[in-house]
Amino acid sequence: MTIIDELFELSDAQNLVASGALSSGSTVISEDVVDLGADQQDGFFASVLTSRLGEQAKAPVVLVTVSTALVGASATLDVKLTSKAADATISSGGTVHGTINIPAASAIGYQAVLPVPWAAYNRYIGIQYTANGAQLTAGAVNAHIVEGGQLHD
Numbered sequence: 001m002t003i004i005d006e007l008f009e010l011s012d013a014q015n016l017v018a019s020g021a022l023s024s025g026s027t028v029i030s031e032d033v034v035d036l037g038a039d040q041q042d043g044f045f046a047s048v049l050t051s052r053l054g055e056q057a058k059a060p061v062v063l064v065t066v067s068t069a070l071v072g073a074s075a076t077l078d079v080k081l082t083s084k085a086a087d088a089t090i091s092s093g094g095t096v097h098g099t100i101n102i103p104a105a106s107a108i109g110y111q112a113v114l115p116v117p118w119a120a121y122n123r124y125i126g127i128q129y130t131a132n133g134a135q136l137t138a139g140a141v142n143a144h145i146v147e148g149g150q151l152h153d
Helices: none
Strands: 009-015 025-031 040-042 047-049 052-053 060-071 076-084 095-103 110-117 119-121 124-132 138-147
Touching: 009 060, 009 124, 060 076, 060 095, 076 110, 076 138, 095 110, 095 119, 124 138
Parallel strands: none
Antiparallel strands: 009 138, 025 124, 040 047, 052 119, 060 110, 060 138, 076 095, 076 124
């Protein structure tokens, strides 16, 4: 069973085409970001301690669930786990830590897991959703950072 924590929610039935069809190459940013907090200074070694994810026994994953069917002939939805140092909106740029592709023909309930690699992350973590290959004309998703990666049947 996967436990979903609202503090690690990145998208909650987020409509990807709220402003009209999402053209190929266009990006929508997750409606929420996770703030890992500022880097901390190690007083003894005078080094910066950066936020790290993915080093637990059960490494975290981003669980993406289609909440409204994705529609778009031959399109895919690229889901990019992204972090930025100073911009809580996760707009263009930032460090991409992983990408998965979801087919546009995905029905409600389709799930995909994006592993969260062990790495140093910038302060803000979010998702960049990008239409690829063709435009998306409908679709909404949920995305959460969860422990492990158990898919729901």
